[in-house]
Amino acid sequence: MFSVLYRYIQERHKKNINDDGQRHPKYKWVVLANTTLGMIMATIDSSIMLIALPDIFRGIHLNPLKPGNSFYLLWMILSFLIVSSVLVVSLGRLGDMYGRVKMYNLGFAVYTVASILLTIDWMTGQSGALYLVLMRVVQGIGAAFLIANSAAILTDAFPEHQRGLALGINNVAGISGSFIGLILGGILGPIDWRYVFLVSVPFGLAGTIWAYLMLKEKRAYREKTKVDWWGNIFFAVGLILVMIGITYGIEPHGQSTMGWTSPQVLTELISGVALLIIFAIIETKTYQPMFRLHLFKIKAFTAGVLSSFLSAISRGGLMFMMIIWLQGIWLPEHGYSFTRTPLWAGIYMLPLTVGFLLAGPISGILSDKYGSRPFATGGMIISAIAFGLLEFLPINFNYLAFGAILLLMGLAMGAFAAPNRAGIMNSLPAKDRGAGSGMNSTFQNSAQVLSIGIFFTLIIVGLSTTLPLNLSLGLIKEGVNPALATKIAHLPPVSVLFAAFLGYNPVKQLLGPYLKTLSHAHQAILTGRGFFPSLISTPFKSGLHEAFTFAIIACIIAAIASWSRGKKYVHQPEISLETEASIKNPSVSLQSPIEIQND
Secondary structure, three states: OHHHHHHHHHHHHHHHEOOOOOEOOOHHHHHHHHHHHHHHHHHHHHHHHHHHHHHHHHHOOOOOOOOOOHHHHHHHHHHHHHHHHHHHHHHHHHHHHHOHHHHHHHHHHHHHHHHHHHHOOOOOHHHHHHHHHHHHHHHHHHHHHHHHHHHHHHHHHOOHHHHHHHHHHHHHHHHHHHHHHHHHHHHHHHHOOOHHHHOHHHHHHHHHHHHHHHOOOOHHHOOOOOOOHHHHHHHHHHHHHHHHHHHHHOOOEOOEOOOOOOHHHHHHHHHHHHHHHHHHHHHHHOOOOOOOHHHHHOHHHHHHHHHHHHHHHHHHOHHHHHHHHHHHHHHHHOOOOHHHHHHHHHHHOHHHHHHHHHHHHHHHHHHHHHOOHHHHHHHHHHHHHHHHHHHHOOOOOOHHHHHHHHHHHHHHHHHHHHHHHHHHHHOOOHHHHHHHHHHHHHHHHHHHHHHHHHHHHHHHHHHHHHHHHHHHHHHHHOOOOHHHHHHHHOOOHHHHHHHHHOOOOHHHHHHHHHHHHOOHHHHHHHOOOOHHHHHHHHHHHHHHHHHHHHHHHHHHHHHHHHHOOOOOOOOOOOOOHHHHHHHHOOOOOOOOOOOOOOO
16 A cells, blocks of 8 residues: 555656656645645644643653752753754755755654654653653754745745745744644643644654655755854854753742842853854854854845844743633633643633634735735734733633734734745845745744743742732631741742643642641632632732733834835845856856746
């Protein structure tokens, strides 16, 4: 059966690519379908862990809230994102040098193997968690191959007047995948935590074979150069240190509620920034640099990357805040047990995904005709308005209003994402599309990690002002020993946020075995659905207000940056004297191919 299927696909492949290497008209749609599958897979697995974490930790018999286990909690979430952020530029550059399809195919294979290995974790406790973190790193490497080269492959396959549509569908599918992952994690995790990783395997196998047999390398852009090893090393180590510093900055240190002033975090941040500065200097001295700094001379590229960075900062921590808002406060107050809140949080956030899916392809099509600027700029302005509307919502909101705002935000961000990405890719020379796409992805993914640090910091600052007193008084009122109540109230607020985020009952986690010494009436009140939400609502609202204000500012600056890109711009290849002569006199032969923009 497999041999018959293999021969059939090969025959289809021959029909898609003629003997002279020209693409069949249907070939571009094959590219779009395959790269969209790859992007959806990569982004689903970036978020599927968020909802499934409680089931995963229960499956490997590890309490992530115990001292010393927060490392596994944070790195289970962020390792995938950090690795893909660090590698996308290098892998995009390698695609420019050795073939984008080749690098893309390798990514599909690595990703699929890592997904299989994640499902066969036979260990428990910390060793089991460490194994999962390491395999998530490998999975992130495969995802980086896919992300770094998919946009460049699409840009090669589609003519300029259809790139907005193609990149729009691909980009929106990728972004919506991060929200689809929330639903899948909530559905599959309770059945068996291994299904969270196993679900990617059949699609990964099909995508790997499909890409290998059907995608064709475009050789006109390829150039053989040396790898910028020093640039790669300084960039990777510097960016990793910065991201590790941000990750541990939101954790407590000593008597402080956060670790931003700890010697370890300061050393990581300062060292990381210093290495990135050295990296920038190296890139100006290297003949074939990894990070093509000269691309920033292209106004449309610079404006697009900057607005993409700011957009990711505004929305990167949004998912975490919404999940905590829903799981820690709104859902318990509306009759949902804490164990059921992860799945329902993903379901109630569906309007955001619907908005992305509706606006992305439409705005991509329109941007092909009218350019990226009006849609990308308008998307950021409307996003700022949506964040402003969220600020006016009460903590115990009416869901119709909440859902309508999420839909508006999804429409706005979808309207921004597709045209902005098309504008970036259209502005790049053909030979630099892999590197340029990787640079944009690095800024975007790094911004998401930075956004998580900023949003958590603002929320924790808000909680630290009033939560200790509210929690202490509430616990004492329900019979808890005053000394113990005071001690619990002054624990780092991040532990409360993590408990709510994981779908655990925060009060039950804080009191531990002591809870059983109280009367059944007090136990029922303390662990009921209303006690914790009533305590956290006011301080959480204060932090949420600051976080949304920050997001509004980021969106407005992104809109300004997007508008500065100018009118519609598509990079035209430089024409040499020999090429110009051949155009005037067709009898003159070309020694090297050039890209035809509207092939």
